[in-house]
Amino acid sequence: MSLPLFLHFQTRHAADIRADGIAIISPSFFKPRTAEMLRTYLREVISVAPTMPVYYYHIPSVTGVDVLGRDVLEGIEELIPSFSGVKFSGSDLMDFGQCVSYSQPHWSCLYGVDEQLLAALALGAHGAVGSTYNYMGSHFNELMAAFERGDLVQARTIQFKMQELISYAKKLGFDLGVNKQLMIELSGLSLGPPRLPVMPCAPSVALSIVQKYHSLFP
Amino acid sequence: MSLPLFLHFQTRHAADIRADGIAIISPSFFKPRTAEMLRTYLREVISVAPTMPVYYYHIPSVTGVDVLGRDVLEGIEELIPSFSGVKFSGSDLMDFGQCVSYSQPHWSCLYGVDEQLLAALALGAHGAVGSTYNYMGSHFNELMAAFERGDLVQARTIQFKMQELISYAKKLGFDLGVNKQLMIELSGLSLGPPRLPVMPCAPSVALSIVQKYHSLFP
Amino acid sequence: MSLPLFLHFQTRHAADIRADGIAIISPSFFKPRTAEMLRTYLREVISVAPTMPVYYYHIPSVTGVDVLGRDVLEGIEELIPSFSGVKFSGSDLMDFGQCVSYSQPHWSCLYGVDEQLLAALALGAHGAVGSTYNYMGSHFNELMAAFERGDLVQARTIQFKMQELISYAKKLGFDLGVNKQLMIELSGLSLGPPRLPVMPCAPSVALSIVQKYHSLFP
Amino acid sequence: MSLPLFLHFQTRHAADIRADGIAIISPSFFKPRTAEMLRTYLREVISVAPTMPVYYYHIPSVTGVDVLGRDVLEGIEELIPSFSGVKFSGSDLMDFGQCVSYSQPHWSCLYGVDEQLLAALALGAHGAVGSTYNYMGSHFNELMAAFERGDLVQARTIQFKMQELISYAKKLGFDLGVNKQLMIELSGLSLGPPRLPVMPCAPSVALSIVQKYHSLFP
Numbered sequence: 001m002s003l004p005l006f007l008h009f010q011t012r013h014a015a016d017i018r019a020d021g022i023a024i025i026s027p028s029f030f031k032p033r034t035a036e037m038l039r040t041y042l043r044e045v046i047s048v049a050p051t052m053p054v055y056y057y058h059i060p061s062v063t064g065v066d067v068l069g070r071d072v073l074e075g076i077e078e079l080i081p082s083f084s085g086v087k088f089s090g091s092d093l094m095d096f097g098q099c100v101s102y103s104q105p106h107w108s109c110l111y112g113v114d115e116q117l118l119a120a121l122a123l124g125a126h127g128a129v130g131s132t133y134n135y136m137g138s139h140f141n142e143l144m145a146a147f148e149r150g151d152l153v154q155a156r157t158i159q160f161k162m163q164e165l166i167s168y169a170k171k172l173g174f175d176l177g178v179n180k181q182l183m184i185e186l187s188g189l190s191l192g193p194p195r196l197p198v199m200p201c202a203p204s205v206a207l208s209i210v211q212k213y214h215s216l217f218p
Numbered sequence: 219m220s221l222p223l224f225l226h227f228q229t230r231h232a233a234d235i236r237a238d239g240i241a242i243i244s245p246s247f248f249k250p251r252t253a254e255m256l257r258t259y260l261r262e263v264i265s266v267a268p269t270m271p272v273y274y275y276h277i278p279s280v281t282g283v284d285v286l287g288r289d290v291l292e293g294i295e296e297l298i299p300s301f302s303g304v305k306f307s308g309s310d311l312m313d314f315g316q317c318v319s320y321s322q323p324h325w326s327c328l329y330g331v332d333e334q335l336l337a338a339l340a341l342g343a344h345g346a347v348g349s350t351y352n353y354m355g356s357h358f359n360e361l362m363a364a365f366e367r368g369d370l371v372q373a374r375t376i377q378f379k380m381q382e383l384i385s386y387a388k389k390l391g392f393d394l395g396v397n398k399q400l401m402i403e404l405s406g407l408s409l410g411p412p413r414l415p416v417m418p419c420a421p422s423v424a425l426s427i428v429q430k431y432h433s434l435f436p
Numbered sequence: 437m438s439l440p441l442f443l444h445f446q447t448r449h450a451a452d453i454r455a456d457g458i459a460i461i462s463p464s465f466f467k468p469r470t471a472e473m474l475r476t477y478l479r480e481v482i483s484v485a486p487t488m489p490v491y492y493y494h495i496p497s498v499t500g501v502d503v504l505g506r507d508v509l510e511g512i513e514e515l516i517p518s519f520s521g522v523k524f525s526g527s528d529l530m531d532f533g534q535c536v537s538y539s540q541p542h543w544s545c546l547y548g549v550d551e552q553l554l555a556a557l558a559l560g561a562h563g564a565v566g567s568t569y570n571y572m573g574s575h576f577n578e579l580m581a582a583f584e585r586g587d588l589v590q591a592r593t594i595q596f597k598m599q600e601l602i603s604y605a606k607k608l609g610f611d612l613g614v615n616k617q618l619m620i621e622l623s624g625l626s627l628g629p630p631r632l633p634v635m636p637c638a639p640s641v642a643l644s645i646v647q648k649y650h651s652l653f654p
Numbered sequence: 655m656s657l658p659l660f661l662h663f664q665t666r667h668a669a670d671i672r673a674d675g676i677a678i679i680s681p682s683f684f685k686p687r688t689a690e691m692l693r694t695y696l697r698e699v700i701s702v703a704p705t706m707p708v709y710y711y712h713i714p715s716v717t718g719v720d721v722l723g724r725d726v727l728e729g730i731e732e733l734i735p736s737f738s739g740v741k742f743s744g745s746d747l748m749d750f751g752q753c754v755s756y757s758q759p760h761w762s763c764l765y766g767v768d769e770q771l772l773a774a775l776a777l778g779a780h781g782a783v784g785s786t787y788n789y790m791g792s793h794f795n796e797l798m799a800a801f802e803r804g805d806l807v808q809a810r811t812i813q814f815k816m817q818e819l820i821s822y823a824k825k826l827g828f829d830l831g832v833n834k835q836l837m838i839e840l841s842g843l844s845l846g847p848p849r850l851p852v853m854p855c856a857p858s859v860a861l862s863i864v865q866k867y868h869s870l871f872p
Contacts, residue, residue: 003850006660028682029716030830032851041851062683064718070385091309094333094381101378115312119337124374150368156342160319163312167288176684196657197686197695221632224442246464247498248612250633259633280465282500394466414439415468415477506821527745530769530817537814551748555773560810586804592778596755599748603724 021053028063035071135186239271253289353404457489464499471507571622675707682717689725789840
């Protein structure tokens with residue numbers, strides 16, 4: 001039942017450099033059919049660094065895996081003592097709510113669909129991880145602060161602007177290549193070109209989205 | 219470009235009995251490929267009762283129609299002067315947020331996925347329409363009241379219980395037949411058996427869900 | 437467990453005009469979850485005309501119903517004595533093959549995806565029903581004749597040309613509106629405009645496809 | 655635009671051991687949106703061993719990539735001179751037929767859905783690659799021989815038996831773990847347990863399928 005060796009190397013490496021934790025995504029070529037298959041996989045990946053904090057990274061639209069996040073969490077703390085939570089990048093908020101509800105005190109349920117973060121906060125999300133935060137982080141911090149102080153009107157205003165921007169970008173082919181270009185243009189984060197099959201963003205596309213950004217967040 | 223006659227009869231009948239409004243779902247056999255096709259269809263259905271308030275009923279998981287709700291709303295008030303809003307039964311809350319954001323003052327954006335109503339309230343839902351409200355309405359009224367007064371902890375507690383109930387029912391084959399039986403058992407609403415292809419609920423299934431309900435909402 | 441009355445009216449009408457048979461599609465709003473639900477529905481539709489030949493029309497890409505055709509056929513002859521076969525409009529040819537293999541001598545397994553008819557013939561299809569046959573019927577008759585006499589090279593040549601035409605049309609937005617226009621242009625079958633939400637075909641699109649047709653079938 | 659290094663290592667290694675060729679699957683985490691993105695990826699993978707025969711391995715149900723195989727082939731011989739064909743593991747036989755039709759004389763269009771191989775042979779498949787051939791190869795050789803000599807009745811009989819076996823296995827949870835156990839039981843090919851997340855096959859499941867096999871192929 002061995003895994004590819006490089007998964008163990010990577011996990012061991014994360015422990016060696018004293019990473020704060022690792023997030024493990026489901027395999028998607030041969031897909032687990034049950035929560036038990038997925039839990040067993042997570043335990044095996046982390047077995048070489050058993051005290052490393054580990055998160056289950058749930059992203060069904062990418063993996064095509066049809067297993068509820070909540071079902072993966074069932075009894076996982078006995079199987080993986082260092083289990084620390086879930087990054088939930090899905091739009092099924094019944095499943096997310098049930099993850100939050102089942103969550104142990106030392107776990108974190110982090111939400112990953114930036115376009116609807118406010119919805120997840122209402123359901124008790126403990127935090128957020130997402131790619132657009134690389135250039136829109138300050139606006140999302142404002143959104144979260146507004147939410148914390150009970151100012152839903154303000155939180156909603158920021159979320160709606162962000163939705164308008166992403167919706168606009170999607171019609172132009174928003175992907176990781178576009179996202180990396182936006183990081184450069186808006187945050188000065190130059191992380192190199194995307195890896196194939198993602199292609200670099202056409203300058204006209206980036207320019208158009210940047211203008212939209214400045215019109216929404218002047 | 220005529221529609222089946224009975225759609226016009228039904229619409230006309232709704233006007234005759236002075237219904238408060240009608241909700242129109244997308245055709246799903248030949249599916250509209252664009253928002254324009256769908257808008258043109260809505261206008262044609264309502265053409266025999268042009269002052270009747272009309273809602274677009276967005277439920278992509280059932281219709282299989284891949285058109286954003288927000289795109290349907292684009293310019294619809296010029297096409298259908300009596301347009302009154304959307305019943306949004308989908309889990310894409312970026313799309314729902316954009317419907318709310320684009321909504322005219324006299325429209326209503328009603329949310330239809332009961333299991334995640336709280337998320338939609340955070341995004342500004344103006345109301346809710348759903349099948350479980352036939353027997354859980356009082357709990358949802360409490361949820362909405364808690365939300366209104368800013369008590370998210372209480373709202374979340376109710377939503378989580380409701381998620382646990384529906385999640386439990388889903389593993390037993392939750393469908394309209396089960397739902398009708400729950401209406402009888404929990405609210406005394408005896409509306410007759412479901413229509414085929416939905417089958418009546420097995421008594422053991424109904425009993426099991428009713429017990430779960432009473433354990434969650436004692 | 438009553439059905440909408442108009443389904444019974446339509447079935448009764450078909451019997452009155454001495455139609456050769458009727459084909460029944462699965463309901464798709466409330467979707468059957470099991471083959472048994474779907475069989476029970478078919479029996480109820482046909483109950484007002486119990487000697488009328490009846491076909492199950494399997495088209496999962498349109499209905500979104502996730503039930504195998506073969507499972508619907510299980511034991512159906514005892515439930516519906518006038519059952520006469522299946523129109524199979526799906527691309528799962530294991531399921532189609534199993535329908536053919538299970539088929540009773542007086543049934544017909546008709547195939548409905550014109551673009552891959554030759555594949556279904558190889559698996560034993562008893563006939564074909566499809567929309568493009570309204571203007572390409574003579575070519576498909578040649579394809580079937582070539583297949584019958586064992587000339588797969590010729591059959592394949594015709595199928596490939598037809599695939600090229602449909603593939604070309606799909607990139608231009610092939611739908612029922614386009615199909616109706618092609619019926620007019622290529623066969624002189626003027627059946628009126630499509631019903632909403634399908635829109636009439638833009639003349640430039642029809643012209644372009646007609647030219648492609650003539651280049652492929654000079 | 656660099657790829658992960660280990661892809662280049664693997665390709666280089668294949669060249670060093672004088673492999674007959676390599677098959678490249680689409681990336682599926684960040685999915686290519688266009689055929690051009692996918693072609694560019696294939697070229698980059700093979701760039702370290704530019705004379706190695708290379709096949710595009712099309713398996714959309716696993717990768718979730720929505721790009722037609724035929725579109726990937728467009729102009730690929732100029733981009734990748736050693737391009738040698740496609741392994742097509744999909745059920746869209748219009749797309750497969752168009753791959754065959756476009757195929758250059760020195761390419762091979764190999765079919766990978768064992769349950770419907772006969773359909774692909776009718777459309778001109780040049781060969782077959784599949785996992786069940788590890789224990790049912792002799793029956794498929796008979797099927798192909800029957801097809802070659804024009805005996806479709808015999809070819810169909812074998813294909814139907816195989817469909818019945820796989821259909822039976824699917825209802826018991828057919829996956830790679832089951833498949834490996836069948837290799838041991840039916841061919842004596844002991845290749846070790848499956849890798850996670852796939853779990854070893856329960857003995858009762860294997861036994862049941864083996865019995866079915868012997869009843870179908872006595």
